[in-house]
Amino acid sequence: MSIRHITLAALATLAAAQSASAYELDYSIDLLVPAAWPTSVVLLNVNPSDWASSTRRGAIEDAADAFLLNPSWFFIEPLEDDDSSIGPNNENELTFTSNSALLCGSSACTHLWYSGTDIVEADIYIKNDTYSVGNTKSDNLAYAGSYRSLQTLILHELGHMAGLMDEDGNYSVMGQDWNVLHAGSTDVSPYLDADSGAGLRELYGTRVGFADLSVSHWGYGGSSGGFSTHERNIVEDTSGVEPWHTTIGGEPYYVLGAGEIYRFEATLENKSDTAYTVDVSIVISPDPIITGADTELVRIPGIALSPGPTEVWLPALVPEGTTGLYYIGAIIDAGGDVPEWDETNNGQYLVAAFSW
Ligand SMILES: [Ca+2]
Ligand SMILES: [Ca+2]
Ligand SMILES: [Ca+2]
Ligand SMILES: [Ca+2]
Incomplete structure (x- = not known):
């Protein structure tokens, strides 16, 4: 034996x-210095009507919890907004909308504002749509269902908020997010992948003592429209x-x-x-x-x-x-x-x- x-x-x-390429950072302001927040904890104000929806609030909190398990010193804390006004107002915000312009013609869009290479404000718009917020395999389109996981979609947008760009060369939630998962018998667990975590470490430094290893039965497939499949x-x-x-x-x-x-x-x-x-x-x-x-x-x-x-x-x-x-x-x-x-x-x- x-x-x-x-x-x-x-x-x-x-x-x-x-692929040899790794995470992508935001060099839109300075070709040499990636844009990042100057602080390690940022608040994300969720529109009150979305916070009142247990499914939406649950998905936002699950995504923020998954994001918390990253190897850097950067965290995002969601909370209920104290008003319903959203836009460039020195407040980070998240809401659901059907406005295609705000959604950048996509299923979600994160708008960023900068001061130099500092990110100083982020607003996240998510399309009003049908999502598998419970993350059961019977609902999830990566398995038997036909719905996209709202948690993985929000995780992808939290990545943008943090300064990560779309990824097309690695297994990453910054690629196509809906099948970056761990799976059990009936449920799936969205998580922040190792490639995205490495990007956060470059931007915000290493959280000393953090270590996590894991196995997935999903892997890198290829590149499509700027996203990893x-x-x-x-x-x-x-x-x-x-x-x-x-x-x-x-x-x-x-x-x-x-x-x-x-x-x-x-x-x-x-x-x-x-x-x-x-x-x-x-x-x-x-x-x-x-x-x-x-x-x-x-x-x-x-x-x-x-x-x-x-x-x-x-x-x-x-x-x-x-x-x-x-x-x-x-x-x-x-x-x-x-x-x-x-x-x-x-x-x-x-x-x-x-x-x-
Ligand atoms: Ca507000
Ligand atoms: Ca705002
Ligand atoms: Ca582990
Ligand atoms: Ca161990």
Whole structure:
């Protein structure tokens, strides 16, 4: 078993999908100095009628909470506005609207004002639309549903508010935001990705002691209209051929052979300011919830993770005698070597699979 263990570990490779380019900053004022806020906490006044909507307020607060888990000293605090006037008024504001000009012809638009290279005011307009504010897989268009997550949309706009620009070369919520997610059995969790976090560190400095690693089953797909597109990570056999699979509920289900070795694509993220070398476990689970209690198929040591996203191929043997439906998942920092601010996002199912 130990020989196979080493052989499998040696087969782990970087996927080639990632572009070398990283986050984009705002050089619209000065070609050499990116625009940023001069303070580390900014308030965001939410229009009272939007604050009164529990779904809208909930999505705004969820997005701000997700934004809080960033490796810099920059935070955005939403609160109820004390009036309903919005515009260039020395107050940062957020409201929903159907006004296409305010929306810049898009589904949302963030307007910024500057003093030199300081950002001094930001107003966020979000289109009145139908969104999956509850983030269930049955609602979400990245899975079985047809609605975009309001939380990921707001996260993208909070990124603009902070001084991040649209991204097209990396897995990033500053690209197409709606499928930058962690997923459980019935729900999805929007989050601020590692590439965006690295951009915030450049603008606002590193929050000392902050570390977070996570796994996603979404990865970089390509560039479209200035935005990164994202696609589900896949499975290949040892010849590089994707096994037969079908789509159920918006998710891939693979037919894998028991006793066969496959390689599983995974997006590993390091939101910290330093590189870590960690163990990653591949596990088999009867359900989509991946924890250390699941059966480990292989533990791959020594995976080096620079700050940002890294897409890898992780080999594992589907055990002889495996039958029925199961999930293959990955656990980052399986050895528990890195103390993290969030240890709940380290396990992620990669694919559902079936063997007989
Ligand atoms: Ca106001
Ligand atoms: Ca304003
Ligand atoms: Ca983590
Ligand atoms: Ca850890």
